[in-house]
Amino acid sequence: MAATGDYVWTPTSGGAVRWNRNDGTYVKYTTLDGLPTNVINGIAIDNMGHAWVGTQGGGASRFDGAAWTTLTTADGLASNSVNAIAFDDAGRAWFGTGGGVSVFDGTTWTTYTEADGLVRNWVKEVAIDHDGRLWFGTWGGVSVFDGITWSTYTTADGLPSNWVNDIARSGTGTMWVATGSGAAKFEGSVWTPYTTADGLAGNDVKAIAIDDIMDQVWFGTWDGGVGMFDGATWTTYTTDDGLADNNVNAITVDAYGHLWFDTQGGASEFVPNFVVYLPLVLR
DSSP states (O other): OEEETTEEEEEETTEEEEEETTTOOEEEEOGGGTOSOSOEEEEEEOTTSOEEEEEBSSOEEEEOSSOEEEEOTTTTOSOSBEEEEEEOTTOOEEEEETTEEEEEOSSOEEEEOTTTTOSOSOEEEEEEOTTSOEEEEEBTEEEEEOSSOEEEEOGGGTOSOSOEEEEEEOTTSOEEEEETTEEEEEETTEEEEEOTTTTOSOSSEEEEEEETTTTEEEEEEBSSOEEEEOSSOEEEEOGGGTOSOSBEEEEEEOTTSOEEEEETTEEEEEOOOOOOOOOOOOO
């Protein structure tokens, strides 16, 4: 999922949906509107506020507010199965695909594969850390690229599983990784794994999102609902609490600090209880 301004986007197997969080109205975009296929793997927002979707077999499409433009292998993508998209500070678009990683600077395409240092060509997630390094979550571990050198992390380094589903960066720079056997955080050079034994709602973690306002990490799990970790305490939310379904595919935090969950049974919005501390001003 992705949030921008008053809108929340979610990918589905029937197209992309954009909700207006102010009035609850929505727009559904499908092949009838210009998408190459209705099976959407991921959504990201670029530096101009435009929505990009990665599709299954149709490439990547950008929505400028009026029309869709699609990029495929004919344009330079490594594969037409696009799982994730991220944008760096230079405005370059990074695509995690079924055939490696492709980067587009607006003019030139460059592709990286296992031959270049990527641990696995099936790339599920792309994230960028505070130092501008690219993090690629694959189904063979995590690869980190600083523009010159590649580093790889697997279960031998502390990952709970090499099956990586999602990566998120906190405001303090900590990297969080969701895997098929738990989650892990990376600080400095140390991995710390978390499983249900620690309080995680489920070990098959599909998504991670960071709420920097509340200093919380949210985990979307398969069949376990949603888990929240504030650094000390774990809390689990399921259908008993109002979640649409306990199988959670994606999470995003909007500009208002509201949590959005994409589940097998629909989408759910969660509004945290904010506590506002006002400063004491002495004259």
